Amino acid sequence: MKTFDATRRAFLTGLAAAGVGYAFWPRRPRDDEEVPNGRTIVTYWEKWTGIEGAAIQRVVDRFNSEQDRYWVQRVAVSDIREKAMLAIAGGDPPDVVGLFSYNIPQHAEAGALLPLEAIESADAGRPASGSSGASTRSGLERYAPAVRELLSYDGRQWGGISTGYTLALYYNKKHFRDAGLDPERPPRTIADLDAATEALTVRSRDGEIERAGFLPNIPWWWPYFWPIPFGGTLFDAARNRATLDIERNIAAFEWIGSFPRRFGGDAVRAFGSAFLRSYHSAQDPFLSGRMAMIAQGPWLANFIRQYAPDLEYGVAPFPVAESVFEPGRPAGLLEADVLLIPRGCRNPQAAREFVQFAQRQDVHEQLCCEHFKASGLFDASERFLRDHPNPYVGVFDAVTKSPRAQALPMTRVWPQYAERIQGAFDAIWAGADAATTLRRTNAEVQALLDAAEKRRKRNS
Secondary structure, eight states: OOOHHHHHHHHHHHHHHHTOOSSSSOOSOOTTSOOOTTOEEEEEEEOOOHHHHHHHHHHHHHHHHHOSSEEEEEEEOSSHHHHHHHHHHTTOOOSEEEEEGGGHHHHHHTTOBOOOOOOOOTTTTSOOTTSSOOOOOOGGGGBOHHHHHHHEETTEEOEEEEEEEOOEEEEEHHHHHHTTOOTTSOOOBHHHHHHHHHHHOEEOTTSOEEEBSOOTTSSOSOTTSTTGGGTOOSEETTTTEEOTTSHHHHHHHHHHHHHHHHHOHHHHHHHHHTTTTOTTSTTOTTTTTSBSEEEEOTTHHHHHHHHOTTOOEEEEOOOBOGGGOOTTOOOEEEEEEEEEOBTTOSOHHHHHHHHHHHHSHHHHHHHHHHTTOOOSBSSOOHHHHHHOSSTTHHHHHHHHHOTTEEEOOOOTTHHHHHHHHHHHHHHHHTTOOHHHHHHHHHHHHHHHHHHHHHHHHHHO
16 A cells, blocks of 8 residues: 555546646634533545535534544535645545545545444444344444445445435426326336436427427436446446447447437437526426436435425336336446545544534434435334325335345446446437447456556555
8 A cells, every 4th residue: 555645646637637726615613612621623524515415414413413533524625626635635624524435445545534433323222213233233234235336445444424315216297197197007127217308208399399398318317327227237346347239238229329319419418408507406307397317316306395396296116118017126337425534634533523413313313304315224213204294215226225236336437437427428419339339348347447456456
């Protein structure tokens, strides 16, 4: 493993090459917060703002009130990935940082994190408030299987989960009824989805799309998700191989490429351009009724409650190819927000206690409820599922815990991999051959994986 000084130099060199400056990132907690005497300050950087930031602040307040040794101060940080890396490399990191699961491999390889190993349950054997009993599982076994993968790298646990998410199909029940479809029987297969899309799409006399049944480029945020409903995979971790060019993935992107052909490239582009800045508002394509179906995460229910409370909608596991359909075993791709402890932080033990507190069943469920998400723990309390504000949390919970849920690939080159998938998606959407595009893209990604592995071995 590199020495920490060498890690700092490597980080700083990379950041300088990327044009990241030292200014404009918070180096100290807020000065206007009164800290009780005798408390050790724990600095916590988090990316969330707005209602999500307020929810995690309530977790912080709860930790501060339930013990008298530490005082966590949350600092909202924009561009947190770059600023956290720079702070760690410069020797002045926060005690806890809220990043994304895909950040773990790069930081772990660089020696920039303190491993958590197994975070034991702080409430083992004690019932969570309002539940029939807390989980007695410990360590990584406390988490859903895919979450375990997201928190681990090279055989060690590096973080705790704050929240995780997967995608599902939201559909407008009124639109279903108006089109002669059963609103209580959403599409289960890709063939069902295609048929419903045709029935639900409404065009103007000049051919413009007034209402889309479904479009996989709205939103455009998850171009790497589409192989999953076809039974595909993105990464073979055991062999360090990209798998973008396997037959099931090619079938998925051939399906993607069919949408501009079926509905007209110009019409689809014009429709999509109207929503570039309208997501999660009253003008959101689904909330405004301009789309009858959309792939989205659990948080959309929160925005529906705020901006379209009268919307009659349903949520179902995202449809899959007929050949991989298994009732009760939904396929999905899981991502997570994680809590990490940077190497070189001032108060590592205090940081560990806060991260451990956030993993406690009742605390984790509190945050997940406020974010409208499913729990990342293997077991959920009866109260969590019964009283959750998201009426369809059970759909996301089933996907999270499904044996067919896949973790986002845990490789340090994932950000570059995702960028290349986006490029492949755009090319195929514009008419490029799916098989040729994916094979070329896979070769590019494999070169990145091979180079990263060589660097890892050289520096270990």
